[in-house]
Every structure is written in structure tokens, then in C-alpha cells.
Amino acid sequence: MQDKSSEGLAAGNISFRYGKSADWILRGINLTVKPGERVGLIGPSGCGKSTLARIIAGYERPLEGEVLLNGSPLPKKGYCPVQMIYQHPEQAVNPRWKMEKILCEAWTPDAELLKDMGIEREWLKRWPAELSGGELQRFLIARVLGPQTRFLVCDEISTMLDVITQAQVWEILLKAAERQELGMLVVTHNMALAKRVCTRIVSLPEINGAEYR
Amino acid sequence: MKKCNTRTRVMIYIGFASVYLLGIFFWGLFMPESGYDVNYADKLLPPGSGHLFGTDFMGRDMLMRSVKGISVSLLTAALAAGISSVIALAFGVTAAVFGGRLDSFVNWCVDLFMGIPHLVLLILISFMLGRGAKGVTAAVAFTHWPELTRVVRAEVISVRSSQYVRAAYKMGKSRFSVAWGHVIPHVLPVYLVGVILLFPHAVMHEASITFLGFGLPAEEPAIGVILSESMKYIAMGKWWLMLFPGLMLLLAVMLFDIIGENLKRLWNPDSGNE
Numbered sequence: 001m002q003d004k005s006s007e008g009l010a011a012g013n014i015s016f017r018y019g020k021s022a023d024w025i026l027r028g029i030n031l032t033v034k035p036g037e038r039v040g041l042i043g044p045s046g047c048g049k050s051t052l053a054r055i056i057a058g059y060e061r062p063l064e065g066e067v068l069l070n071g072s073p074l075p076k077k078g079y080c081p082v083q084m085i086y087q088h089p090e091q092a093v094n095p096r097w098k099m100e101k102i103l104c105e106a107w108t109p110d111a112e113l114l115k116d117m118g119i120e121r122e123w124l125k126r127w128p129a130e131l132s133g134g135e136l137q138r139f140l141i142a143r144v145l146g147p148q149t150r151f152l153v154c155d156e157i158s159t160m161l162d163v164i165t166q167a168q169v170w171e172i173l174l175k176a177a178e179r180q181e182l183g184m185l186v187v188t189h190n191m192a193l194a195k196r197v198c199t200r201i202v203s204l205p206e207i208n209g210a211e212y213r
Numbered sequence: 214m215k216k217c218n219t220r221t222r223v224m225i226y227i228g229f230a231s232v233y234l235l236g237i238f239f240w241g242l243f244m245p246e247s248g249y250d251v252n253y254a255d256k257l258l259p260p261g262s263g264h265l266f267g268t269d270f271m272g273r274d275m276l277m278r279s280v281k282g283i284s285v286s287l288l289t290a291a292l293a294a295g296i297s298s299v300i301a302l303a304f305g306v307t308a309a310v311f312g313g314r315l316d317s318f319v320n321w322c323v324d325l326f327m328g329i330p331h332l333v334l335l336i337l338i339s340f341m342l343g344r345g346a347k348g349v350t351a352a353v354a355f356t357h358w359p360e361l362t363r364v365v366r367a368e369v370i371s372v373r374s375s376q377y378v379r380a381a382y383k384m385g386k387s388r389f390s391v392a393w394g395h396v397i398p399h400v401l402p403v404y405l406v407g408v409i410l411l412f413p414h415a416v417m418h419e420a421s422i423t424f425l426g427f428g429l430p431a432e433e434p435a436i437g438v439i440l441s442e443s444m445k446y447i448a449m450g451k452w453w454l455m456l457f458p459g460l461m462l463l464l465a466v467m468l469f470d471i472i473g474e475n476l477k478r479l480w481n482p483d484s485g486n487e
Contacts, residue, residue, distance in 0.1 A: 059379060079385035092376045096398050106384035146383075 006071035008034040008144045009017035009082060009183055011056050015210075016048075027209030029065070031202065033120055033151060033183040038174075040186045040198035043205050048153050050087075052204065053187045057084040057153040069150070072210040079106065083144035087156040089136035100124040103139050107146035117142050117172050134165035138172070145176050151183040156191070170197055215294050223475045230468040234287070237465070241284020248277040249434055257446075260453050263396065267399025267453040275439075279458040282436035285429070291414035297357035297415075298408045304358065309373065309479050319366070323359040331356060335418055339427045347426040353415050361407045365400060372399040402480035409422055410473040413466040420462060 014029040025048040033039045043049050056067055058074040067074060086092045093102050100128060103109065103124070114121075117138045128136060137157060143153065154173075157167040172199060177184055188194050189210040194201050252272035260267040266275035308319035326334070334356050339348035372395060373376060381391050422428040423437025431438055436458055443454035 058383065077385070080383045083383060084380070086376060088376075092380055094377045094395055094399075105386070106382065 006068070007146065008032050008037075008070070008184075009056065010068045011062075012068060013066065014052070014055060014062045014067070015064035016051060016055060016060070023167075024210040026062075027071050029207055029209075031056070031185075031207065032152075033185050035150065035183045036181045037200065038177065038186060040188065040194035040201040042188060042191060042194050042203055043191060044202060045189060047204050048208065048210075049187045049189075049204055053084070053153050053155045053185060056185060057082050059084065065196045072135050079146070079148045080152060081150040082146055083157065084153045085137070085140055085157045087159055089133055089140050090128060092140055093136060095128055097128070097140055098124070099126055099128065099131065102128070103143055104140075106143060108201060109142045109145065113145065113176075115131070118168060134161045134169065137161065137169055141169070141173055141176070145180065147180075149180070149182065151185070152177065153185045153187070154191075155187045159190075164204070166193075172190040223479050226230075226415065226475050227472050227479075230472045234465060234468055237280055237411070237461075238284050238287045241281045244277065244281055244284075249273045249281060251419055253359045257451060260457070266457040267409050269442065269454055275454065275457060278434045278439055279436070279461050281434040282439050282458065283461055285433070285435050286419050286462075287412075287465070289353055290412045290419045292350055293357050293415035293419075294408050294411040295352040296354040297411060298361060298404070300355075300358040300405070301361035301365055302323065302404065304362045306369055307371035308362075308366045316366075319362065321363055325357065326359040331418070332421060335422050336425070336427045339422055344427055344430075346429055346433070349419055349422060352422065353419050356418075357411050357415055361411065362403070364407050368397065368400045368403050402476070406473050406477045406480070409469060413469040415461070416466055416469070 004164075010032040011029055014026055014028040014031075015024060017024045029052060031039070031041075031052075041049055041052065051060065055062050058067065058080060069081060074082060103119075119135075119138050119142065123131060123135060123139075131139075141157075152173075158169055161169060176182070184198075186194065186198055232333070250273065252268075253282055254266050254272060255264070256270055256272040258264055258268040258272075264274050266279060268274055269278070272332065274275035304319045304322070308316040335352045338355065342348040342351050342459060375395075375433050378391055378395050381395060386394070390411075419428065419435040420435075420440065424441045425437075426441070429435040439458045440462075443451070447456050
């Protein structure tokens, strides 16, 4: 059996900066997300929230420290159990693919999930340029809700949506997270949103050893 | 009547342009030499029913000579496009995928070639290889890759660093399936349009260096030869010697441009559904 204390997605002593002579953005960060837990990561613009999210999702390598999933590093090959949803959905889809192909790149969601997500059947035949940001974001969420996903890193995923769509997207996401017992790291600068959807809130400037200026 | 959409219209443009260019090419390719035989009885005839484009100072039919000339130019251009595009693809992809030193080297080569005026480079290479058909073809073939190399390199780099490609790797996709599913469909249309847009350049450059006397020999019915000969007769009022071959060259070049631009519209996802 897995050691209970190492279960979850853990960032240990992470430090990062862009370029060799730049200022440190992140210094000695420790952050753990347990399965089923929804951690809100808040902080002002430019304090390194997105950078930390990208590191935790394995898109960026930390200069010091490591990200561990249940005690071992993130797999380099194959489906990564830590998936990311992005701030700009239009950049995360291949503009030359139809939505159906984009949706089914990693797995094939069933009709029920699509209905829950509010994805209409006719959207599947369209190109990404023909859908709105909110509609695209639903596809991107459905795309990473495959059975192998254990953790979701959501980087400002609803910032560019209007309030109604925002509410819908979060409702869908929370339902799915509950069903699959996903751990979530929710990056946002919207305190009200964080309070509403998260089980725990962490302020990045408070755990960051680097000076924020 | 139902209005045709852009897609249909674009296809029609491309169809007409291709049929015309292929027609000229094969007509010239299989034309017997008797088509443009010397006939001193009919020299310097103005355009008329017997000779649609008139005849030159040796009584050769200008329509036939022009068609043959364009056809020769197209053949040279096809070789140039073929060779230059392969060089461009190899260089561009290598630079983008391996980066570092190789990337710097490729960029250095591109800058080197683009730093020398193209026409001077063409003349130098053609002259070095002893002029004639061999000289022109080699010169045109080996100097048209730098622009396309840049394009291919930039496209490969941009698609490889895009969020959807990085996400695909995270979703466990192999390098092969990313290349096949994301990179090739993104780069191929741009590349093919680039290859087609190489043709008008190559045609013009072949005609130019032949016109300047560094290319095909005077007895060859090349468009550059025809145009440089006609210069001598323009002052004598023999306008048809220059006008019709010139127009045919212009038309061929413009048609390639039309094909290239329309394919671009057809393959671009933003305008592909219009």
C-alpha cells in the first residue's frame, strides 16, 4: 500500500527564475494537494501564480526542488495524471482540427458527460474558430477528464468568460471533480471565486520566499 | 441563381490557371522543331490570321516560339522549385528541431545567400558553370531556397512550442503522432504554397539572366532570348516581337501567383469555411 503521507501532488522546495541573472520569482515553495482537495492559489498579478502552476503541471522544470506525485516524479512519457486547463482556450486547440478530434485526442468522453458539460452535438463538427471562448473551454475540460487524470491544474480558466458562463463552467467542473475524486489546484486572483469553489486557500506571496515587487 | 461560395470560386481559379499552364507546358514540350522553322519568305510579318503573334526577322512564327520559350522556362522553374524546396525543407526542419549550433549555421547560410543580390548570384553561378542550359538551371535551382527555409523553420518552431502541442505530449502522444497529427498538417500547406510561389520567381530569373546574355544560347527558343532580340527591332516599330511574348511571360507568372494565393486561402482554417 502507498504511504498515506506521500499521497497527493506535492511541490517540494521549488525555486524558479527566468534566465540566469534574473530575480527569483519563486523561492522555496512547498505546496501539497491531496486527492479530492481543491486548493485555491491566490495572489496579485505577476507574483508567479501561473509559473508555479506550470511547474506543478510539469510544463516547466523548477531550478531547485521537485514535484512529486504520490512520492515519485511526474512521468515523462505516456498520459500524465496531472493535467492542465488554460487561461486562453483558443491557444490550446489546433486550429486545423475539428472539435470532435480535439475532444477525443486523449480519450472518448461518453454522451452523458457531453450533455452534462453543455456541449451540443453540432459543435463537434465545427472548427475552433467558430466557437466562443466559453464553448471552447468546455471542450478543454472534457478533454482532460479522462479516467487516468488524478489532478487538475486550472490556471485562471474562467477569467475571460462572462459571469453566467463562469458559473456554468465551474458547476460542471466541480461535479466532475467530485465524481472522480480529483485534486485541484485553482489559480485565480478572484478571492470570491476561490472562497466559493475551494476547500483551502493559499496565498502565494505568503509561502513564497522570493520578494515580490 | 445560387451564389457560389468562396471555396468553389477559388477552385475554379486554380483549375483554370493550372489547365492553362499545363497546356502551355506540354504544347511546348512536344512541339516539333518545324513549328518554329526559319522561313525567309515570311519575315517580320505583323500579327495576322496566318501568324497570330506575327513573325521575326528569320520568318519564325512568334506564337510557337513564345510557347516553346515559356515551356522551357517552366521546365527550368520546375527543376528549381523541386531542388530548392527539398533543400529548404531539410534545412528548415533541421534548424527548428535540433536548434543550437545547427540552427545558427542554417541561419548563417540563409543570411549569406540573402545578403548577395540574387541576380548577381545567378550570374556568378551560371558563369562559373559555363553558361548555357546547365548554367542557368543550376543557378536558378540552387539559389531559391533561403526564403522558404526561413518560412519552414519559423512554422516548425511556432507549432512545436504551441500550447496544443505541449498539451498533446502531456496527454501521452508520441513524437511521431504529434508530428503526423499537428506539425505536418500545419507546415505542409505553407510549404506547398511556398513551393508554388517559387515558380514565378524562377521563371522570371531564368528569363532575366538569359535576357542579359548569361543564360540559354541564342539559338534556343527561350523567352529571355526572344525578348532581348526584340529589343533590336522595337525602334523599327516591330512592336509585336516584344509585346506578345512579354504578355505571355507576365500571364504565366501571374497565374502562378493566383494559384499560390488561392491555395493559401483554401488551406487557411480562418477562411477555409467561407
